[in-house]
Amino acid sequence: MDFNGGLLRVPFARILDNLMDHTTMNSIDKTNTYVDDIPPCYNAVKPRSEEYLKSSEIYDLFYDGMWQKPVEGIYWKRNNRLFANATNEDVRRCVRSAEEGFKIWRADSVASRIKVLSKFATILADNRKFLLSTLVARCTKFARFYENSSGYCAHDEKLELITTRKPRGIIILREENENTLFFRLTQSLLAGNSVIVIFNENFCNIAPYLYMFSMSEVPPGVINMLSSEYIINLESRLCGTQYSVYAKRYFSEGNLIEKYTKSYTHLSLPKQIVHPLK
Structure with a gap:
């Protein structure tokens, strides 16, 4: 079959199953019952203990759109702050949350995602987070490239084959720099993916911003957060490798254009549509 290239929009189409089509979530949950549990932390603190009650701040896990106590009830302490220590069951529940959030978020148009994240940028500015607000707003403006992209079309006398992009699935984030975290978080969300942010005391968390995402009407399950001493x-369970290796698969370095366009390609999957001409 001889296909010749061209660009066009097709209002009615039949979506073909793509052998390459798989979402990250199909392989992301490596916490099956036969897998050894995540080792306990050495600085474990139990709820209602004296140390727990005296802590200045307590950070739980976040999934299903709400704060969640760790299943094992274990926290770890750093600088008078307590952080939930996620175990296998916490990871399983968080992944299920991200799966459900992804189903909702991927169904939204790029324009709808831009609207939600533009509102988030405004809320950031209202809370005097001007640098992050500018970063998110800039990402949303560039994302109109995705919205206006019609994909590639090839055709012969009987069929048109359109290749476009669709969201990949669940993206894991673990960053030392807050600007990098929000840049990659925004890119992942604009592409239609759900996100799990993982952290310990050496990495950034999004706890101060979760209520802002809620105010922006980001659906439950789209943004999730796990912590471990x-x-x-968590990297081995969710990424299957070191995060530094994992991140290179999805996020491009280089100039600003490459960071936007190449990362979008990595954060999405090809989708093929066939439309009969006659």
């Missing part, structure tokens, strides 16, 4: 345990 030994972050390598």
Whole structure:
């Protein structure tokens, strides 16, 4: 079959199953019952203990659109702050949350996602987070490239084959720099993915911003957060490798254009549509 290239929009189409089509979520949950649990933390603190009650700040896990106590009830302490220590069951529940959030978020148009994240940028500015607000707003403006992209079309006398992009699935984020975290978070969301942010005391968390995402009407399950004293345990469960290796698969370095366009390609999957001409 001889296809010749062209660009066009097709209002009615039949979506073909793509052998390459798989979402990250199909392989992301490596916490099956036969897998050893995440090792306990050495600085474990139990709820209602004296140390727990005296802590200045307590950070739980976040999934299903709300704060969640760790299943095992274990926290770890750093500088008079307590952080929930996620175990396998916490990871399983968080992944299920991200799966459900992804189903909702991927169904929204790029224009709808831009609207939600533009509102988030405004709320950031209202809370005097001007640098992050500018970063998110800039990402949303560039994302109109995705919205206006019609994909590639090839055709012969009987069929038109359109290749476009669709969201990949669940993206894991673990960043030392807050600007990098929000840049990659915004890119992932604009592409239609759900996100799980993992952290310990050495990495950024999004706890101060979760209520802002809620005010922006980001659906429950789209943004999730897990913590562990030994972050390598979460990396191995969720990324299947070190995060530094994982991140290179999805986020491009280089000039600003490359960071936007190439990352979008990595954060999405090809989708093929066939439309009969006759």
